[in-house]
Amino acid sequence: MERPAGVSAVNFDGVATCPPLPEVAEAMRPWLSERHANPESRHAAGAAARRAVEEARADVAALVGAKPEEVVFTSGATEANNLAVRGAAAWLRRAGDSGVAVPAHEHPSLLHPARTLAREGFTVAEIAVGRDGLLPPAAVPGLPRGLLAFSHAHAELGTLQPAAELAAAARASGTRVLVDATLTAGRIPCTVETLGGPDLLTLSFHHFGGPMGVGALLIRGGLPIAPLLEGGAQERGYRPGTPNLPGIVGAGVAARIARGTLAEREAALRRAAADLREGLQGIDGLHFTGPPPESRLPGHVSFTVERIEGESLLLRIEAEGVLAATGSPCADVAGFASAALLAAGYTRNEARGHLVSCAPPHPAPSSAATREAAAAVQRVVGALRALAPGAETPGR
Ligand code: PMP
Numbered sequence: 001m002e003r004p005a006g007v008s009a010v011n012f013d014g015v016a017t018c019p020p021l022p023e024v025a026e027a028m029r030p031w032l033s034e035r036h037a038n039p040e041s042r043h044a045a046g047a048a049a050r051r052a053v054e055e056a057r058a059d060v061a062a063l064v065g066a067k068p069e070e071v072v073f074t075s076g077a078t079e080a081n082n083l084a085v086r087g088a089a090a091w092l093r094r095a096g097d098s099g100v101a102v103p104a105h106e107h108p109s110l111l112h113p114a115r116t117l118a119r120e121g122f123t124v125a126e127i128a129v130g131r132d133g134l135l136p137p138a139a140v141p142g143l144p145r146g147l148l149a150f151s152h153a154h155a156e157l158g159t160l161q162p163a164a165e166l167a168a169a170a171r172a173s174g175t176r177v178l179v180d181a182t183l184t185a186g187r188i189p190c191t192v193e194t195l196g197g198p199d200l201l202t203l204s205f206h207h208f209g210g211p212m213g214v215g216a217l218l219i220r221g222g223l224p225i226a227p228l229l230e231g232g233a234q235e236r237g238y239r240p241g242t243p244n245l246p247g248i249v250g251a252g253v254a255a256r257i258a259r260g261t262l263a264e265r266e267a268a269l270r271r272a273a274a275d276l277r278e279g280l281q282g283i284d285g286l287h288f289t290g291p292p293p294e295s296r297l298p299g300h301v302s303f304t305v306e307r308i309e310g311e312s313l314l315l316r317i318e319a320e321g322v323l324a325a326t327g328s329p330c331a332d333v334a335g336f337a338s339a340a341l342l343a344a345g346y347t348r349n350e351a352r353g354h355l356v357s358c359a360p361p362h363p364a365p366s367s368a369a370t371r372e373a374a375a376a377v378q379r380v381v382g383a384l385r386a387l388a389p390g391a392e393t394p395g396r
Contacts, residue, residue, distance in 0.1 A: 010365050010373045012276070012357035013323040014207075014299065015155045015183065021209040021257060021362060024250040028211065031246040038242055040234065049245055056252025060216055063255040064181070064201065065191035070218045072238040073248050077182040077204035078109040078330065079228070080217035083238065084178045084200045085113035085149055087225035092122065092146050097174075099144020101125040103135050105157070105343040108330055110149050110180060122146075131345050132291035133159030140169035147176050152195065153183035155328035156340050156356055157290030158300030160184070167196025176200070176223060182207055182215075186258040187361040188266040188298050192220065199223045205247075209362055210254030214247035261362070268364035269299030275367050276301045276357060279374020283381055289346065289354065299359035304350045308384050311336065313355055313377070316384065320376035324357040 011019075031052065037045035039053050054068070061068040074080045085100065092098055102114045104126040111126070118124035123144045129135060133154050140148065148170045153160050167177045178200035184190045185201075186208030192201060201218040205211060217238070219225050225238060232240030258265070273293065280286055285306035290296060305313060310326040317324060327338040337351035346354070357373070359365055365373065 009318070010322045010369045010376075011360055012301075012365065012373060013325050014358035014360035015325055015356055016329045017206045017212065018209055018360035018362070020206070020211055020250065021254060023257060024210055024253045027253040028246040028250040031249050036245075039245060040242070052249050052252075053243060053245065056248045056255075059252040059256040059259075060203065061218075063259050064185055064203070064218070065193055066201070066218050066220065069236075070220050072217045072219060072235045073243055073251070074215045074217055074239055075213055075244070076206075076215035077180060077202050078215075079239075080202040080204075080215045081107070081109040081149075081178075081180055082113045083217050083225060083228050084202065084219075085110060085147070086116060086228060087238075088147050088176075088178075088200075088223075089117055089120065089122065090226045091224045095146075097144075097146035099123040099125065099146035099175075101127055101143040101146075101148045101175075103127045103129050103133075103150050105129055105133055105154065105340040106149070107151050107155060107180065107182075107328065107340075110151065110178075114149065126343075129344050131289070132295065133157040133344050134291060134295060135161050135166060137162060137165040137169040140166060140175070141173050143173070143175070145173055145175050147178060149178040149180070149200075151180040151182065152185075152190070153181075153297035153300070154290070154340070155183060155358075156302065156331065156338055156354070157344060158296040158302050158356075158358070159291050160295055160297050163198070164194060164196030167198055171197075178202070183297055183300075183358075186210075186255065187262075187269065189262045192218070200225070205251040205254050208254055208258050211247045211250040214244055214251045216251070258361075265361040265364070266298050269359050269361055271367070272359040272364040272370055273299050273301050275370040276359075276374055279371050280377060283378050284385075286381070287350075289341075289350070297358070299361065299364060300357070302354065302356045304346075304353040304355070305381055306353070307388070308353055308381060309336075310352060310354045312384055313353075313380060316380040317373075317376050320380060322373045322376045324355055326354060327356055
């Protein structure tokens with residue numbers, strides 16, 4: 001719904017994307033006009049473009065404490081995850097380790113390529129998780145050896161996985177690790193070290209102030225990953241094709257700005273989530289989903305409301321100036337119910353009534369705006385209940 005000019009919404013739709021920072025748009029502009037050049041060109045403009053890409057690569061590496069040569073730019077986290085999982089097939093086959101393990105409620109960009117490998121004859125374990133979405137490190141030794149892939153933060157349940165413990169358990173079993181840090185890198189302090197030194201790490205820049213259509217896969221320790229595309233030597237052959245120069249420049253600026261502000265961002269996100277939870281607390285029939293705050297992505301609150309469809313709630317709160325989501329924009333949806341929630345043991349009704357609110361990091365909504373958002377949810381729940389006072393929720 002269009003908002004009247006000058007009235008800004010309270011944005012709790014940070015799992016979908018976050019607004020680009022003004023500095024990012026400004027830094028990208030010349031590369032879309034007078035500085036446009038192919039970084040592979042052997043003239044001065046090409047050399048300048050090449051330097052800009054390498055500068056961005058260094059900034060991205062610095063954000064997560066990695067080496068610039070480990071960074072492979074992609075079109076986003078979806079491509080990075082596909083490259084990591086499908087690109088590992090040849091190495092897994094050669095190493096005699098044929099297994100990939102992925103939590104059953106994972107983001108489709110990890111789950112679907114794993115299922116493709118399963119169709120190609122690899123052993124693929126979809127790891128059962130409970131309603132908190134947490135993957136226990138104790139489960140790792142029982143998984144197929146090879147590659148363990150998981151999202152650091154789950155878009156729909158807000159679960160923050162114990163990445164370092166999982167990586168240590170995987171290493172002890174001789175298993176490599178892929179961490180998708182789409183929702184954590186650039187928002188909260190998060191480096192290869194704090195993540196336990198994963199072999200592969202996924203980033204997405206539009207989730208923390210950079211442009212859409214740019215992501216990165218960090219390939220560490222020389223793990224042999226086969227490219228998905230053929231026909232060029234760009235990105236050291238891992239990702240052939242003329243790169244998205246303006247996007248990569250914007251990604252570098254977003255990474256540089258984020259690096260200096262991560263502790264503040266985290267504190268503001270925690271405060272926003274705490275305010276929102278407090279404001280929602282008393283709403284009749286509202287149940288928080290996912291793990292408790294200490295195991296959640298800072299800024300993320302998810303919940304179901306009995307007898308209310310997530311979709312109706314979403315549209316009504318938008319009319320009140322609050323943006324949220326019913327799930328991840330990439331979620332598999334079966335009959336309006338998120339496959340990820342069903343996989344984590346939620347009922348179809350709970351999954352249909354689910355709402356995800358995730359604050360963007362820059363800036364996180366103020367306490368006053370957050371209180372307003374919670375009050376809007378309360379009003380809308382009351383109004384929807386009044387419309388269908390007798391409705392029951394079968395089989396919560
Ligand atoms: N992984 C996770 C955990 C996500 O939440 C998302 C999107 N929200 C993606 C991957 C896909 O990211 P992109 O939009 O960069 O393809």
